Structures are given as C-alpha cells and as structure tokens.
Amino acid sequence: MANYQIPGIDPSAAPSGDGCAECLGGDGQGWWLHLRRCAACGHIGCCDSSPAQHATKHARAAGHPFLTSFEPGEDWFWNLETGEYYEGPPLPPPTSHPADQPTPGPRGQVPANWQDLLH
Secondary structure: OOOOOOOOOOOOOOOOOOOOHHHHOOOOOOOEOOEEEEOOOOOEEEOOOOOOOHHHHHHHHHOOOEEEEOOOOOOOEEEOOOOEEEOOOOOOOOOOOOOOOOOOEOOOOOOOOHHHHOO
C-alpha cells in the first residue's frame, strides 16, 4: 500500500454522517443530487449540481482544498484550487452513503420537479 501524504487530505477523517449535514440540518431545500466528502475533515455536503452546493461552500470557507465522492463505486479526489483530479489515500469507512439511500436523496425529501432545480 502506498504511503500517501498530500496536504489537505487527512486519511483519518471519518465522514460526518450519511447525508449533507446542512441539508439535513434545515439549510437550503433539504435534498441533494450527489454527495461529496471533505478529504480534510470528513464533512459531508451536497454536490455542485445540487440546489445548495454545500460541499464546495464548506471546502472554500474552511480552506480545505480536496473533496472526494461519497457515492457508491466512486473513489476520486478533486482539488478545488487546481481543478484537477487526484489519486489519494483510502479514507475511513463508510466511503459512500448507504446503498439503500436513493439518488437524489434523501428519501421523501426530493421534489417531483427535482431535475428542473439542478445547477
């Protein structure tokens, strides 16, 4: 196993939950298209196609340059500062939202016209 040491990625940072922390907390429309994980602190936020775009807002406000997917089967890292994909170290599980959580999600919160509301 490679020994990755990339500034801005903390391989010990556990995810903050199963869904976007802000959407679930009542900030925004309360639903998301896809989820992203902050590679520095584990914060789970919604992607830039989602109405509220919480993941990027968090990363920029916190000065955390890397996001990674929190979707099943995806393992990429994105550097907001450079606009480039990276390979990074394994992060603590879970590495995605629960398989039974729908996309978009969360269940029961997604409006019927959700496609019209994407960025």
